[in-house]
Amino acid sequence: MQFETIGGFQVLFGVIARFWPVWLALAIVLSASFAYRKRLGLYGELFTNSVGIAGVTICFFWLFTAIFATVIAPFDPLSQVAVMKDALPGTVVPNTTDVYYFGGDKLARDVFSRMVYGSQIVLVIAPFATLFALMVGITLGLPAGYYGGRIDSFLSFLANLVLAFPVILLFYLLVTPEIRTLSFDSWFSRITGIGVSVPRGLAAFFFLFPIVFLCTLFWTRFKNRPDRLWFQLGLTILIGGWVYLGLVFSIDPLGLISIEPSTLNIFVAVVFASSPGVFRIVRGLVMDIKTRDYVAAAQTRGESPWYIMIWEILPNARGPLIVDACLRIGYTTILLGTLGYFGLGLAPESPDWGTAIKDASRLLRSFVHPALPPTIALMSFVLGLNLLADALREQSLKD
Amino acid sequence: MLAFIIRRLGTMVITMLCLTMVVFYMVNLEPNLKKLSISQLDMRSSDEHIEQWLVKNGFRENFFVRYGQWLGVMKRNPEINPATSKSELRYKACQQPNEPYYGGILQGDFGCSTKFKTTVEAKLWPALGATGILMFWVMVTMVPIALLVGIFAGMREGSRTDRGLSVASIATTATPEYVSGVIFTVIFASWLGWLNGSAASATSQGVNFYNFTLPVMTMAIYGIGYIARMTRASMVEVMTQQYIRTARLKGLSFSSVVIKHALRNALIAPFTVIMLQFPWLLTGVVIVETMFRYQGFGFTLVEAAGNNDIDLLLGCSLVSVFVVLFTQLISDIGYAYLNPRIRVQ
Numbered sequence: 001m002q003f004e005t006i007g008g009f010q011v012l013f014g015v016i017a018r019f020w021p022v023w024l025a026l027a028i029v030l031s032a033s034f035a036y037r038k039r040l041g042l043y044g045e046l047f048t049n050s051v052g053i054a055g056v057t058i059c060f061f062w063l064f065t066a067i068f069a070t071v072i073a074p075f076d077p078l079s080q081v082a083v084m085k086d087a088l089p090g091t092v093v094p095n096t097t098d099v100y101y102f103g104g105d106k107l108a109r110d111v112f113s114r115m116v117y118g119s120q121i122v123l124v125i126a127p128f129a130t131l132f133a134l135m136v137g138i139t140l141g142l143p144a145g146y147y148g149g150r151i152d153s154f155l156s157f158l159a160n161l162v163l164a165f166p167v168i169l170l171f172y173l174l175v176t177p178e179i180r181t182l183s184f185d186s187w188f189s190r191i192t193g194i195g196v197s198v199p200r201g202l203a204a205f206f207f208l209f210p211i212v213f214l215c216t217l218f219w220t221r222f223k224n225r226p227d228r229l230w231f232q233l234g235l236t237i238l239i240g241g242w243v244y245l246g247l248v249f250s251i252d253p254l255g256l257i258s259i260e261p262s263t264l265n266i267f268v269a270v271v272f273a274s275s276p277g278v279f280r281i282v283r284g285l286v287m288d289i290k291t292r293d294y295v296a297a298a299q300t301r302g303e304s305p306w307y308i309m310i311w312e313i314l315p316n317a318r319g320p321l322i323v324d325a326c327l328r329i330g331y332t333t334i335l336l337g338t339l340g341y342f343g344l345g346l347a348p349e350s351p352d353w354g355t356a357i358k359d360a361s362r363l364l365r366s367f368v369h370p371a372l373p374p375t376i377a378l379m380s381f382v383l384g385l386n387l388l389a390d391a392l393r394e395q396s397l398k399d
Numbered sequence: 400m401l402a403f404i405i406r407r408l409g410t411m412v413i414t415m416l417c418l419t420m421v422v423f424y425m426v427n428l429e430p431n432l433k434k435l436s437i438s439q440l441d442m443r444s445s446d447e448h449i450e451q452w453l454v455k456n457g458f459r460e461n462f463f464v465r466y467g468q469w470l471g472v473m474k475r476n477p478e479i480n481p482a483t484s485k486s487e488l489r490y491k492a493c494q495q496p497n498e499p500y501y502g503g504i505l506q507g508d509f510g511c512s513t514k515f516k517t518t519v520e521a522k523l524w525p526a527l528g529a530t531g532i533l534m535f536w537v538m539v540t541m542v543p544i545a546l547l548v549g550i551f552a553g554m555r556e557g558s559r560t561d562r563g564l565s566v567a568s569i570a571t572t573a574t575p576e577y578v579s580g581v582i583f584t585v586i587f588a589s590w591l592g593w594l595n596g597s598a599a600s601a602t603s604q605g606v607n608f609y610n611f612t613l614p615v616m617t618m619a620i621y622g623i624g625y626i627a628r629m630t631r632a633s634m635v636e637v638m639t640q641q642y643i644r645t646a647r648l649k650g651l652s653f654s655s656v657v658i659k660h661a662l663r664n665a666l667i668a669p670f671t672v673i674m675l676q677f678p679w680l681l682t683g684v685v686i687v688e689t690m691f692r693y694q695g696f697g698f699t700l701v702e703a704a705g706n707n708d709i710d711l712l713l714g715c716s717l718v719s720v721f722v723v724l725f726t727q728l729i730s731d732i733g734y735a736y737l738n739p740r741i742r743v744q
Contacts, residue, residue, distance in 0.1 A: 051566070157410075157414075160414065161414055161417055161418060163678075163723075164418065164720050164724055165418060165716075165720070166678065166681045166682060166685070166716075166719045167682050168681075168682050168685045168686075168700065168701075168704075169422075169700065169704065169712075169715070169719065172700075172704035173422065173425040173426070174425075176431075178428070178430035178431055179430070181430060182428055182429060182430050198428075330573065334575045337575060337577060338575070338682070341577045341686065342701070354577070357577055357578065357581060358577075361580070361581050361584075364581065364588070364589060368589050368590075371581045371585060372581075372585065375578045375582055378575075378578055379573055379574050379578050382573035382574075382575075383569065383573035383574075385573075386569045386573050387569060390565075390569060
């Protein structure tokens with residue numbers, strides 16, 4: 001069968017044209033940020049050097065791609081057009097004007113659309129998992145660094161335990177369908193009728209940290225102003241509890257928040273693997289900062305230890321933490337790719353980049369084109385984050 | 400110093416005990432046992448048949464008793480064939496004595512692999528040897544390149560070389576093995592045809608340039624950027640020191656200042672970083688060996704984990720945890736030894 005194809009330049013322009021919402025959004029955001037860079041603090045300072053601009057642009061590019069994925073992608077990531085199996089880049093779908101810009105994969109799906117939709121998965125899981133890891137690491141790292149002694153030895157031992165585990169082995173043990181379906185009969189499941197599996201148990205533990213952290217944050221600050229305290233605590237517990245119930249036990253009373261068991265499993269595994277790293281960094285920073293004069297001043301004032309940790313030490317540790325968070329989102333993206341590459345956790349037809357790379361790399365001898373878009377996408381996104389982190393580090397060193 | 404090492408070794412043993420206990424618990428969860436027994440029997444075996452097999456092979460004994468047996472502090476009971484009154488082969492593959500015996504890690508018995516139908520030692524040590532060869536070549540290429548890049552970048556901070564090399568090393572840290580592996584295979588194996596896209600022949604025919612360059616390159620690239628950045632940071636710091644300025648002012652040439660005065664102090668930090676790379680390399684080994692079909696440690700680990708081969712998986716985790724902790728210890732001792740300003744109490 002003879003296919004109509006379009007040339008290399010037409011593919012290039014076609015792809016650029018498909019990304020039009022991204023270019024528009026990028027132009028608006030970047031020019032606005034550039035114009036007001038003097039007033040935007042640390043973010044604005046990124047626009048003073050080329051590395052920073054490059055990093056911000058790449059990160060925003062993928063962010064907007066994820067947001068506008070439905071507009072950009074010409075096809076559904078799962079739809080198959082049988083004749084387009086292993087089609088070369090630029091093949092026109094018969095009887096239509098639509099083009100498989102980057103060709104078709106072995107199941108006759110559009111590689112370009114899958115790459116675009118893949119960004120959604122990565123950009124949802126990676127930043128949120130990093131956020132949770134940060135929360136866990138900060139909540140445990142602050143007391144470990146501040147009090148030292150036995151708390152520190154115990155928590156450090158636990159962190160080293162997780163760090164000594166090879167990541168792959170951890171994933172193989174933690175992210176399998178067997179583990180997900182297993183449920184322990186406990187008093188809890190007997191009362192509520194919800195099975196408690198290993199991932200769900202871990203999620204119940206990890207997802208508690210943001211709520212605990214925010215409650216401590218407000219409690220220490222507004223202890224003497226009951227009117228604001230109760231309002232903020234109530235709001236935290238209400239919203240936090242709502243999200244918590246929806247995410248961990250999928251019993252959100254409004255039915256708005258829910259998460260696939262397999263996604264929850266990946267999420268928990270990634271948080272579990274990266275929070276000890278955050279813990280170590282926070283602990284080190286706290287040990288350094290707690291010797292400063294302003295901490296001594298707060299101690300003399302009679303502030304409570306948690307007030308000092310959260311309102312005196314943590315804000316002064318923000319520079320390295322922001323840099324680390326950027327790097328960590330990149331690292332989490334790599335971890336997600338690893339999971340996809342080993343076929344763990346994500347559904348086999350999922351369009352995420354890791355799974356796409358796995359599928360394509362098996363067939364490299366015969367077809368090269370399905371492998372390149374996801375690899376380049378993953379690489380460029382991580383590169384953008386690393387450049388951003390590098391520029392941020394340079395800026396924070398300047399102060 | 401001796402007390403420090405002994406204390407660290409003690410922590411190491413406790414960590415290994417804790418971790419193997421966790422792994423032991425996870426691989427012995429009910430669904431995993433079911434998976435194992437189905438792979439050992441066949442797909443259509445009945446539930447009673449599976450249960451019978453689990454009881455026969457001692458999977459239904461108390462958790463701590465079984466962990467003790469694996470460690471070698473509890474006696475294992477061999478399964479005696481009533482007809483011959485001799486012990487049967489464990490998992491139909493490994494010899495057992497006729498009476499209850501201590502057969503665990505402490506006796507040097509790693510157990511029996513259900514997947515490969517042989518003892519774990521017979522599978523694990525050759526695999527480790529193969530990975531050792533891979534690691535050796537990775538280190539031989541990665542370390543000198545990374546150090547050179549770092550030194551050249553850090554020698555003159557802010558110069559054009561520095562910026563170019565820094566961006567390049569950021570780019571390599573953003574390229575995980577499964578990405579660079581695919582890209583290199585596409586370029587060097589599919590398009591140019593210079594190199595072999597698979598290292599499977601390295602096990603049988605021996606290592607050569609044709610089949611081993613791609614795996615080594617793929618693994619080295621990811622590490623180079625990180626080590627180079629650490630070296631650069633260390634070099635930049637050293638170059639601002641007073642003694643470097645003094646050396647410059649007394650009229651030494653720039654190259655001799657760098658080689659004689661700066662290098663020795665700038666290489667202390669990268670040493671630690673290189674040693675701490677081992678845990679990362681371990682993950683890299685798994686990816687690269689799977690990708691290029693090289694029968695080493697990582698390949699074995701994936702096979703063991705995929706088939707829930709309990710003894711082999713425990714052996715693999717023991718080895719990898721040992722490698723991670725041991726390199727940490729070496730890096731700490733080495734750091735204290737190289738840097739006279741640091742002394743362990």
